[in-house]
Amino acid sequence: MIEDLTGAIEITQRIEASPEIVFAYLTDSQRFVRWMGVGAELDARPGGRYRIDVDGVHIASGAYEIIDPPRRLVMSWGWEGHPTVPPGSTTVEITLTSDRGATVLKLRHLGLPGEGERRTHTEGWVQYLSQLAAAGGRH
Amino acid sequence: MPRMQAATRNTPIEAAMNAIANPRRRQILRLVWDTERSAGEIAATVDEVSWPAVSQNLRLLKDSGLITERREGTHRYYRADRRALGPLEAVLRQMWTRDLGRLRDLAEQEARSRKNRHD
Numbered sequence A: 001m002i003e004d005l006t007g008a009i010e011i012t013q014r015i016e017a018s019p020e021i022v023f024a025y026l027t028d029s030q031r032f033v034r035w036m037g038v039g040a041e042l043d044a045r046p047g048g049r050y051r052i053d054v055d056g057v058h059i060a061s062g063a064y065e066i067i068d069p070p071r072r073l074v075m076s077w078g079w080e081g082h083p084t085v086p087p088g089s090t091t092v093e094i095t096l097t098s099d100r101g102a103t104v105l106k107l108r109h110l111g112l113p114g115e116g117e118r119r120t121h122t123e124g125w126v127q128y129l130s131q132l133a134a135a136g137g138r139h
Numbered sequence B: 001m002p003r004m005q006a007a008t009r010n011t012p013i014e015a016a017m018n019a020i021a022n023p024r025r026r027q028i029l030r031l032v033w034d035t036e037r038s039a040g041e042i043a044a045t046v047d048e049v050s051w052p053a054v055s056q057n058l059r060l061l062k063d064s065g066l067i068t069e070r071r072e073g074t075h076r077y078y079r080a081d082r083r084a085l086g087p088l089e090a091v092l093r094q095m096w097t098r099d100l101g102r103l104r105d106l107a108e109q110e111a112r113s114r115k116n117r118h119d
Helices: A019-027 A115-138 B002-009 B012-020 B023-031 B039-045 B051-063 B088-118
Strands: A002-005 A008-015 A039-042 A049-053 A059-068 A072-079 A090-099 A102-110 B067-072 B075-080
Touching: A008 B088, A019 A072, A019 A090, A019 A102, A019 B088, A102 B088, B012 B023, B012 B051, B023 B039, B023 B051, B039 B051, B039 B075, B051 B067, B051 B075
Parallel strands: none
Antiparallel strands: A002 A008, A008 A102, A039 A049, A049 A059, A059 A072, A072 A090, A090 A102, B067 B075
């Protein structure tokens, strides 16, 4: 189930596993990298930082603001070097609710650039991709 | 337009990354970023050895949705379509939906194997 909020994304996912298992996939580097990115370093404690190599080119990074196992995780989120969504500019909040032996995971990605910035953002996005592609070519 | 449908099956970021992986294509994209230019004008400006090579790069950029083509008589004109990459929300929504689907599969697999060990 996906719904649009202003400057936000909300995704809900039901998982037939306990919140403890799901929480481990959010905070344990070895488990995390199996579902997101190609490399991850997570220091999952309040104030700790994380760095995710999303696809070998894009690096997402930020800091953990709230860690409340196995119920809630709040972290800042951005792409390194990105013109409009740099690290620290957006927030990802994940809540886990136990439901008859399963877990309902709700992810909210908040603070995204709004409608007015869309044009600027799209230009920035192409420039960002170009820079990354140029950087990739040097290796 | 079947070609457009094929291109949009990729995430915008994947299609764009493939298209701009090549320095010649990045050069073409910059050329037509703000101004519509004819195929001949583009071929004369880019550091490309042959017309077939330029033509192939134009086709790839067009298929990825990064540029649009307009035909007038025997001439073809190109310009960047900056909407092609879509808003950030669409890219992020695709990313999270895909990745959380993987998380679900892995967590459910682990839950089943733990249960089997305990039975």
